[in-house]
Amino acid sequence: MASRSAEIRQSAARQADMLDVTAIVLSVLLVALVFVGWSGPLRVLLTVAFAFFVPGRAIVSNWPRMGQWSEAAISMVLSLAVLVLLTTFMLWIHSWHPLGLFQVVAGLSLIGLIIGLARRRRRTRGPEQ
Amino acid sequence: MSVVQNQGNRTGFPSSGDSAYKQWHISDVLLPVSLVMWAVGVARTDTKVLGPYGLLSVLPFVFYAAIALLIVSVTIELTRQKLSRWRMAAHATALVVMLYGTAPIVYSQGRYSWLYKTIGVVQYMGAHGRINQQIDIYQNWPGFFAFAAWFDKVAGVTSPLAYAKWAQLVVELAVLPLLYLIYEALSLPTRQRWAALLLYSAANWVGQDYFSPQSLGTILSLGSMAIVMRWMYAGNSWGRYVPGRQHSEDRFRAYTEKQPA
Numbered sequence: 001m002a003s004r005s006a007e008i009r010q011s012a013a014r015q016a017d018m019l020d021v022t023a024i025v026l027s028v029l030l031v032a033l034v035f036v037g038w039s040g041p042l043r044v045l046l047t048v049a050f051a052f053f054v055p056g057r058a059i060v061s062n063w064p065r066m067g068q069w070s071e072a073a074i075s076m077v078l079s080l081a082v083l084v085l086l087t088t089f090m091l092w093i094h095s096w097h098p099l100g101l102f103q104v105v106a107g108l109s110l111i112g113l114i115i116g117l118a119r120r121r122r123r124t125r126g127p128e129q
Numbered sequence: 130m131s132v133v134q135n136q137g138n139r140t141g142f143p144s145s146g147d148s149a150y151k152q153w154h155i156s157d158v159l160l161p162v163s164l165v166m167w168a169v170g171v172a173r174t175d176t177k178v179l180g181p182y183g184l185l186s187v188l189p190f191v192f193y194a195a196i197a198l199l200i201v202s203v204t205i206e207l208t209r210q211k212l213s214r215w216r217m218a219a220h221a222t223a224l225v226v227m228l229y230g231t232a233p234i235v236y237s238q239g240r241y242s243w244l245y246k247t248i249g250v251v252q253y254m255g256a257h258g259r260i261n262q263q264i265d266i267y268q269n270w271p272g273f274f275a276f277a278a279w280f281d282k283v284a285g286v287t288s289p290l291a292y293a294k295w296a297q298l299v300v301e302l303a304v305l306p307l308l309y310l311i312y313e314a315l316s317l318p319t320r321q322r323w324a325a326l327l328l329y330s331a332a333n334w335v336g337q338d339y340f341s342p343q344s345l346g347t348i349l350s351l352g353s354m355a356i357v358m359r360w361m362y363a364g365n366s367w368g369r370y371v372p373g374r375q376h377s378e379d380r381f382r383a384y385t386e387k388q389p390a
Contacts (some may be wrong), residue, residue: 003261028292030283033285034283034285036287037285039285039286040285042283043289044284044285044286044292047280047284048281048284050172050283051276052303053282053354057252067171069310069355069356069359070306070309070355072309073306073307073310073355074310074355075354076303076307076348076352077307077348077352077353077355077356078308079347079350080276080348080349080352081352083177083276083279084272084273084276084345085272085278087272087275087278087279088271088275088276089270090275090279091254091258091259091271091316092260093269093273094258094259096258096259098255098278098279098281098282098283099283100282101279101284102279102282107260109390114347
């Protein structure tokens with residue numbers, strides 16, 4: 001029973017790590033494309049993936065209870081909610097800087113994802129030490 | 130009946146180490162074949178000769194045969210004793226792609242005339258970086274439009290026309306995991322969850338999923354529902370269900386082991 005639980009926990013941690021790394025790669029790629037000013041379908045697809053996944057993933061990665069329910073679905077909802085709130089707020093305060101907001105969100109998301117990854121690693125290794 | 134058998138019947142999924150999970154299914158052939166038939170059907174569709182019944186009348190026989198084959202495949206999969214989560218997810222995704230991916234492929238521009246009003250508001254906000262509440266009601270509810278204008282800048286497109294026709298497909302794919310989460314919180318048996326998911330995609334004719342504020346509202350409201358139900362709803366079969374996806378099987382086993390026979 002205990003080994004089965006540990007196996008499930010490890011499998012869930014591996015899955016969560018994979019999602020975090022995917023979100024980090026997505027962010028870095030999109031930041032790079034925006035920085036060099038490259039346009040095309042790849043940038044549109046990466047933006048869809050970023051908008052639907054990355055900021056929410058950074059939250060879920062640091063909020064394990066949400067991740068227990070669903071790693072992907074809750075990330076998507078939180079991502080969209082955060083971005084809609086931030087863009088609307090930016091519009092209301094008459095400070096429309098979409099690329100600036102993107103850079104801030106991408107930066108904070110990367111920090112959140114790395115912290116989430118590190119915390120999970122520490123939790124997973126904890127019982128063995 | 131043993132606890133393990135109980136658990137298997139409840140989840141409907143084999144465990145990860147179960148060889149039945151990895152064995153060959155007839156749907157492994159039927160699903161790819163139906164997708165290929167769908168692609169052939171879409172490639173043969175000529176929208177220059179639309180009749181009074183619209184796209185339905187010009188879609189070739191092979192397109193409908195592909196849908197029929199997908200239904201047969203998913204029905205066979207649903208009747209199996211142990212469902213494969215990945216195969217069911219592949220069927221649900223394929224159904225959405227077939228039903229909602231056809232129009233954006235065969236039409237050069239997005240459907241619905243009012244789509245272009247939405248695009249106009251997004252472009253206004255992108256160009257001016259502010260709202261004008263005197264213009265129309267859209268400017269008083271700017272959440273979706275501000276988000277879409279931000280998206281355009283980050284995606285490097287000058288207008289939502291570049292991607293708006295794909296919105297239905299993206300929205301319908303996005304709601305699948307949310308619906309699954311809701312059905313899971315309702316503690317529906319696995320077969321009913323997947324059947325409900327497929328029915329939603331197949332019978333959703335309202336058209337609230339095009340590039341519009343209501344499509345974003347649909348995703349966010351389903352997401353809110355999923356969070357509330359997972360957080361607050363104990364399940365409609367108390368005594369057989371404990372919330373929590375990752376460890377629900379173990380929790381269920383622990384729970385049943387504590388109960389008197």
